Structures are given as structure tokens and as C-alpha cells.
């Protein structure tokens with residue numbers, strides 16, 4: 001289907017062609033070609049070490065910061081070659097936000113954690129409003145509204161992770177990359193984050209890495225199954241979970257992986 | 259029901275391991291006690307000899323040929339001037355170097371060479387810095403036997419220590435914090451100045467102030483660049499001649515009259531107070547910054 005002028009959103013937000021990532025000489029991502037459409041939630045699933053985080057980091061050029069990491073092939077964001085010579089990674093990361101696999105709040109107050117990204121990106125509006133809005137979106141506001149000046153390090157692991165989500169939302173990115181955002185959360189907080197993802201879909205495009213099959217099935221529109229650096233299968237989530245084409249996909253999602 | 263250990267590959271030998279642990283605990287305790295006892299004996303000896311001579315008059319008086327009217331003022335001001343100037347010169351330079359080495363320098367032979375040289379410089383005897391200071395600052399730069407020449411020499415002396423301890427403080431800031439800042443679209447400078455550096459401040463302060471308190475006690479390099487033993491006037495500018503507490507103390511101790519030995523002890527007490535206030539400042543600053 002070719003994208004018409006009016007249906008600009010039909011063009012993929014993220015598109016890779018034959019994308020590989022090498023750590024030294026070992027190939028962690030092997031020639032992946034994938035398209036992610038606007039206002040969709042895409043889930044990356046696959047066994048530990050298969051390259052999900054590595055692939056995710058290509059989309060906001062965080063792999064630039066990993067010593068020894070090399071990228072081959074092509075990655076595009078709304079048609080723009082992410083690894084083109086005149087692309088500023090700073091600008092890329094401001095548009096494509098990220099929540100890390102491990103919570104990594106700044107050793108500062110809760111307020112400052114959320115405000116930091118907005119501040120460095122020249123936000124001119126009301127910081128208090130922005131912080132409140134972001135914390136509400138990340139389902140953390142009620143727990144911290146009375147102690148915004150307290151250190152973020154004093155929060156529980158799950159609260160820290162939601163703070164990191166709030167922090168990423170505060171710069172109002174276009175795409176949100178989430179690397180196992182709920183792996184440290186209890187079922188209630190997980191539910192809140194999943195609701196959040198559902199809400200955010202209207203404005204954002206989201207890529208989420210998860211080890212939780214039910215979660216992938218619940219929140220995502222499309223699912224990619226990765227195995228040893230390859231995308232084995234990529235398609236509508238319903239189809240992947242009810243009628244996978246590849247036996248390896250089926251074995252993985254049914255827990256019979258050998 | 260617990261499984262019997264007999265016939266298994268494990269031999270816990272808990273009693274013996276417990277004994278070993280106890281023995282080492284006593285060894286460590288003994289080492290600490292020994293250090294503290296030696297220090298206490300030294301302190302007591304100095305206090306017994308000098309305490310009665312420490313008075314306001316002693317602190318604000320100029321040196322004199324007569325022990326009953328001699329005071330520490332010139333040495334004290336000389337030390338404070340030198341240290342203030344040394345701090346002003348060495349902190350920015352040392353911390354900036356540490357930041358460059360940790361956050362900017364590409365890892366390769368160049369930064370490895372620089373690193374190795376800094377480590378070597380930290381272990382060069384202080385007299386050597388005195389010789390360098392004499393040639394470079396006193397003679398070549400024509401600064402004379404001034405406080406400035408002394409401060410520049412002490413700056414060279416403690417710079418390697420400041421760089422190394424600041425680097426360690428910067429390195430101990432978790433990598434994940436840098437990544438978090440970059441992922442929000444921060445530049446390297448924003449990441450360093452707003453996240454890494456503030457997080458490293460407590461460690462940097464501890465290291466730099468301890469380096470400075472090492473400079474308080476330095477005598478040899480300052481004697482070499484010509485800090486005089488007898489200076490009758492209190493310094494008022496960086497270009498003035500000066501003496502420092504350790505030199506003044508040494509001067510008194512080397513006189514034959516026993517009364518001078520007593521005021522030397524009083525001088526040592528003043529020097530110790532200066533040192534302790536430095537260390538106290540380091541602790542207070544660290545607590546202040548690590549609470550935020």
C-alpha cells in the first residue's frame with residue numbers, strides 16, 4: 001500500500017532495512033527489516049539475549065554510546081536516515097524517548113527528575129504543571145505529590161521505573177521506546193502502565209520489549225518475535241499469538257522452547 | 259527434617275571458619291588500636307608542652323627574639339594566604355582536567371600515557387617540586403620569594419592528587435545516569451555539568467580538601483623556593499615575602515633555648531587546628547552536598 005499525501009500517517013514512523021548491530025565481531029542483530037506505523041504499539045518478544053534491547057537502541061542512537069557497537073544497514077525515522085551524516089543524535093533522542101530496562105533515576109529530587117529533560121530542551125511553559133501532568137500519566141502522582149522535593153533514590157524500584165516513564169513523557173516525544181518497563185512492577189502498577197500505553201497510543205508510537213506474553217497480547221497491535229538476532233516473525237499480535245506461521249514462534253509463546 | 263551432610267561433597271567446618279574470622283578481627287582491631295595509641299601519645303606530648311602557651315596574644319604577635327613575646331601571626335597568615343591561593347589555582351585546573359580525562363578524552367594511547375604520567379607525578383618527592391618551583395617561578399618568571407611563587411609550587415605538587423581523586427569521584431557516578439541524560443536529548447556538556455558533576459561533588463570535595471591539607475604541612479619545597487624563616491611583617495599581597503607554619507615551627511625547635519621549644523609546641527597545636535578545620539570543612543561540605 002503506497003502512502004497518499006493525505007494519509008501521511010500511513011507511512012512508517014520507523015523503518016529498518018537490513019539493519020545489523022555488531023559488538024566487536026559478534027553480530028547481535030542480524031539484518032533486520034521492520035516497519036513500525038504511527039500510533040501503534042509494537043511489542044518485541046524473544047528469549048533473553050536475542051537482541052531486543054540492542055535493536056531498540058538503534059532507533060534513538062543510544063548504541064552510539066556503547067563502546068565497540070557498530071551499526072550496518074539502514075534505519076529511518078519518518079523517512080529520515082537516522083544514521084545520515086548530518087543527523088544530530090541529540091535531536092533524534094529528543095523525538096524518540098526511551099525507558100530503560102533498569103530504573104535509572106537521577107540522584108536528585110522527584111521534581112528535578114521529571115523537569116530535567118524539559119529544562120535542557122528549552123521548555124518555556126509552567127514546569128509545575130508539566131511535572132504534575134507527566135507524573136499523572138505515569139500513574140505515580142498520587143504516591144509522590146506530597147514529597148516532590150524528596151530524593152528519587154528513596155522511591156521503591158517500581159516507583160522509580162514509573163518516575164523514569166514520567167521523565168521520558170515530560171519531553172513530549174514522538175516515539176516512546178520501552179525496554180521491559182514493567183518487569184519491576186506489581187500487578188496494579190503494571191495495569192496502570194498498560195492503561196497508560198493504551199492512552200498514549202493516540203499521540204505516540206510505542207515500541208515495548210517484554211518477557212510477559214500476556215502483556216504483549218494485551219497492549220500491542222503488532223508483535224515481533226526475535227531469536228538470536230533475527231526477526232523470525234513480525235505481524236499483527238492476534239495472528240502471532242493465535243496462528244503463528246513459524247514453529248519457533250509457536251514454541252516460544254507456548255513456553256515449549258527448546 | 260534436614261538432610262545429613264555425611265557423604266556429601268560439602269565440608270562446612272563452621273567452627274574452624276569462625277575461629278579464622280575471629281583471629282582476623284583481632285588483628286585488624288590491634289592494628290587500629292596501635293595507630294590510635296601512637297597518635298594519642300604524640301598529641302598528648304605536644305599538648306602538655308604547648309597548651310599553656312596557646313593564647314590570643316600568641317596568635318596575633320609577630321616573631322621575636324624573646325620567647326615570651328614571640329607569636330605565630332606571620333606564619334599563620336602566610337599559611338592561610340598560600341593555601342587560599344593554592345586552592346584557587348589547583349581546584350579549577352585539577353577538576354577540569356579530571357572531567358576531561360573521564361568524560362571527553364578518547365580512550366587510547368594518549369589518555370593512557372597522560373594517566374600514567376599523572377600517577378607518576380603524584381609520587382614524585384616534594385623537594386623536586388621545590389627545585390622546579392625555584393627555577394620556573396622564582397627565577398624564570400621573576401616572581402621572587404613570594405606567596406604566589408609558593409602557591410604555584412604547591413599547586414604543581416597537589417595537582418596530580420586532585421586529578422586522581424576527582425577522577426575516581428567522577429568514575430563512581432553510575433554509567434546509567436549518563437545514559438538517562440543522553441536519552442532525554444542532553445548534550446555531553448549538559449550531561450556532565452548538570453548530572454555527573456553534581457553527583458560527583460561530595461567525592462571531589464573530599465579528595466581535593468584532603469590534598470590541600472597535605473599542602474598545609476609541606477615544608478621542603480617552600481624552603482627551597484626561599485620562604486624565609488624570619489619575616490617580620492604580615493603578608494598583605496600575593497607578591498609579599500612569607501613564611502608558613504611548619505617553617506616557623508622548625509625554626510623555633512632548632513633554637514637552643516628550651517622556652518622556644520615550648521612555643522614550637524604551641525605552634526604545632528595551631529597547625530593541627532588549621533588541619534583539623536580543613537578536614538572538618540571537608541566532612542561538612544560532603545554531608546551538605548550528598549544530602550541533596
Ligand SMILES: Nc1ncnc2c1ncn2[C@@H]1O[C@H](COP(=O)(O)OP(=O)(O)OP(=O)(O)O)[C@@H](O)[C@H]1O
Nearest residue numbers: 023028047048049050051052053054055066068101
Ligand atoms: N555492550 C555490549 N557489549 C557486548 N555485547 C553485548 C553488549 N550488549 C549486549 N551484548 C550482547 O548482544 C546480545 C543481545 O543483547 P541484548 O541486550 O540486546 O539482549 P535482550 O534481548 O535485550 O536480552 P534481555 O531480554 O535479557 O534483556 C547478547 O548476546 C549480549 O551478550
Ligand SMILES: [Mg+2]
Nearest residue numbers: 052053101179
Ligand atoms: Mg534487554
